[in-house]
Structures are given as C-alpha cells and as structure tokens.
Amino acid sequence: MSNDQTSKSTVFLIDDDDKIRTTLSRALTKRQFNVRSFESAVRFLAEYDPAKPGCLVLDYGLPEMNGLELQRVLADKQITIPIIFISGHGGVPESVQAMKAGAVDFLEKPFRQHVLVDCITAAFASDMAMRALEVDRKSARERFATLTTREREIANFMIANPSNTASKEIGRELSISPRTVDHHRARILEKMDINSVAELIDLSNSVADLI
Known part of the structure; x- marks a missing residue:
C-alpha cells in the first residue's frame, strides 16, 4: 500500500484497557499510521463517520457491547469497515463467528506487532477496494437513472x-x-x-x- 493511501486511512482502535490502548496507539503512530482510540463500542458508534476510510482494531471482550455485538450492529447499518479482532480470552467459537461474519483476522493477545501491522495493511487495501467499487456502483446507478x-x-x-x-x-x-x-x-x-x-x-x- 502506498504512503498516500496510508495517510488517508485511520486505524480505529477500541479497547477498554487503558494500557493496551496507549501502547498500541503509540506503536502504530510510530509506524506512521493515523490512530483514533476509543474505550468502548458505544463511544465509537457515537463518533464514527463511515465516510472516513480505515479499519477497526476491535477488542472482543468489551463492556456494554462486546466486539461481536458491535460487528453485528455495523453489519445492520451496512457499514463495511474491515475489522481485526484482538482478544485475551476469546475462544475458538468466537473467532469462528467473527471470521464467518467477515473479520480480517482474530488475534490472540499477546501478539507480535508486525502481525497486527500486516493485518492493518491488508485491511486498508480491502477498505480502499470496497470504497472504489461503491464509487463505480454509484456512477452506474446514476447513469442508468x-x-x-x-x-x-x-x-x-x-x-x-x-x-x-x-x-x-x-x-x-x-x-x-x-x-x-x-x-x-x-x-x-x-x-x-x-x-x-x-x-x-x-x-x-x-x-x-x-x-
């Protein structure tokens, strides 16, 4: 992925653990990623603009609304942002459910940062491709109209x-x-x-x- 594409995209990080949120935000920022962090899914939903390109790094075990519940809410809203799950206690059933629903990956904590970076890079590429496809579809609809x-x-x-x-x-x-x-x-x-x-x-x- 080009630096220009990376600069336009944002990593939306949701984790209720302050330490993990701070550590990952700093590490990703050092790698030239734009990062916005949230302590809950509810806060993310209140502030997220679907027009913003990027991907979601999502902790599975969140209070109020867990990661899978947020994934379902986004699907219901037809928001197709790519999701990378991170979890310290999610098991096989949860990871299978997340992947079947379209998640990019399901990473068990602790994980190596380069693995997350690779996932984010793939998610950014997927997001850009989906957005380009939607632009083409919109153009086609307008022409047919x-x-x-x-x-x-x-x-x-x-x-x-x-x-x-x-x-x-x-x-x-x-x-x-x-x-x-x-x-x-x-x-x-x-x-x-x-x-x-x-x-x-x-x-x-x-x-x-x-x-």
Missing part, C-alpha cells in the same frame, strides 16, 4: 438476452421498428458512456438491482 422508460426497456432486454441483441429481434419483441431500436441503442451507449452491449452488460453486473 438517466435512461428514459423506453431506453431502460431496451437496455434491460439486451442485458437479459446477451446473445440476442440484434435491432430486428429487439424491435420484434418490443413491437417497434429496428430503426427506432438503433436510435435508442445509440442514446443508451452515449448516456452510459460506453461503446458496446458487452460493456453495458458488464456495468449492469456491478449493480444487480438495476434490472
């Missing part, structure tokens, strides 16, 4: 029938002339900023709710 009802109808037919996209076939199916189909097809490609039906299909695959 510019289509008229007839253009969307033709686009949906081509997406659903990739081997049968000739204007004559589309016109027969929709009871319009092939020339009219050609006109709408040109407008669809222009509005979607693409050059072919294959690109239209690829674009639709990134946002399955469009058709």
Whole structure:
C-alpha cells in the first residue's frame, strides 16, 4: 500500500484497557499510521463517520457491547469497515463467528506487532477496494437513472438476452421498428458512456438491482 493511501486511512482502535490502548496507539503512530482510540463500542458508534476510510482494531471482550455485538450492529447499518479482532480470552467459537461474519483476522493477545501491522495493511487495501467499487456502483446507478422508460426497456432486454441483441429481434419483441431500436441503442451507449452491449452488460453486473 502506498504512503498516500496510508495517510488517508485511520486505524480505529477500541479497547477498554487503558494500557493496551496507549501502547498500541503509540506503536502504530510510530509506524506512521493515523490512530483514533476509543474505550468502548458505544463511544465509537457515537463518533464514527463511515465516510472516513480505515479499519477497526476491535477488542472482543468489551463492556456494554462486546466486539461481536458491535460487528453485528455495523453489519445492520451496512457499514463495511474491515475489522481485526484482538482478544485475551476469546475462544475458538468466537473467532469462528467473527471470521464467518467477515473479520480480517482474530488475534490472540499477546501478539507480535508486525502481525497486527500486516493485518492493518491488508485491511486498508480491502477498505480502499470496497470504497472504489461503491464509487463505480454509484456512477452506474446514476447513469442508468438517466435512461428514459423506453431506453431502460431496451437496455434491460439486451442485458437479459446477451446473445440476442440484434435491432430486428429487439424491435420484434418490443413491437417497434429496428430503426427506432438503433436510435435508442445509440442514446443508451452515449448516456452510459460506453461503446458496446458487452460493456453495458458488464456495468449492469456491478449493480444487480438495476434490472
């Protein structure tokens, strides 16, 4: 990961142990990571802005709301920040549950700092990739939204029938002339900023709710 990406991302550290929180914050800061620490999941939820890129280093055994409970809350809110669990007493069932729910890793205390750093680096890369994908999806949704009802109808037919996209076939199916189909097809490609039906299909695959 580039230094620029690291500088834009933040390690959100949640641990109710003041000593661990201070030690990890200092160690990660020395390695040029941006760190924000919280003593509880409740405090984190009250202050966290999902628009901020980064990852969550999360103690499993927190008071009020434990790590797995916070993971579920974030999932319910559709917040996809990558999570690295750290625990001094979490067992196999807890680690399996966390990993099945999408955690990057589940580290048993004490752990070597370089292992945590490697996890954070991987989590940052994952977060950046997810954010880039969401930007692409948003762009696709906005472009599909510019289509008229007839253009969307033709686009949906081509997406659903990739081997049968000739204007004559589309016109027969929709009871319009092939020339009219050609006109709408040109407008669809222009509005979607693409050059072919294959690109239209690829674009639709990134946002399955469009058709």
